Amino acid sequence: MEHALVLLARSVRIRQSQYCKPGEKLNMSEAQSLIAEKVEELPADLRNVMAAVASLPEPYRLQLEPMIKRVANSTKRRRRILSLVQDALSQLRLDMKYLMFDLEATRRERDEYREQLEEKF
Numbered sequence: 001m002e003h004a005l006v007l008l009a010r011s012v013r014i015r016q017s018q019y020c021k022p023g024e025k026l027n028m029s030e031a032q033s034l035i036a037e038k039v040e041e042l043p044a045d046l047r048n049v050m051a052a053v054a055s056l057p058e059p060y061r062l063q064l065e066p067m068i069k070r071v072a073n074s075t076k077r078r079r080r081i082l083s084l085v086q087d088a089l090s091q092l093r094l095d096m097k098y099l100m101f102d103l104e105a106t107r108r109e110r111d112e113y114r115e116q117l118e119e120k121f
Contacts, residue, residue, distance in 0.1 A: 042072055 042050075050072065053064045 042075060046072060046075060 046068075050068055053061055053068050056064065
């Protein structure tokens, strides 16, 4: 659960940087709506099935609608999760680049200090 919250927080930070001016922040409902906008659209096949079920006679439609709604909700949830994971991976890649830069800078500093120390002795 904690890991999912970290992913969501990173996703919000990424979205915030894409949609806000520096110094502004998204509130949670705005962040959720931005995430939802990206992933809410259902696949065409599923929309076609939903339309076909809607045109069925009432007894059949009433039987199938709950199942179709569960499939649609499941699809939306999977897309939201996929979006969060992709955003988290993007953030991880960026974090890794910063860490590699920091590591290289630290190594250069170490080597310079080592050379300075050797020059003194």
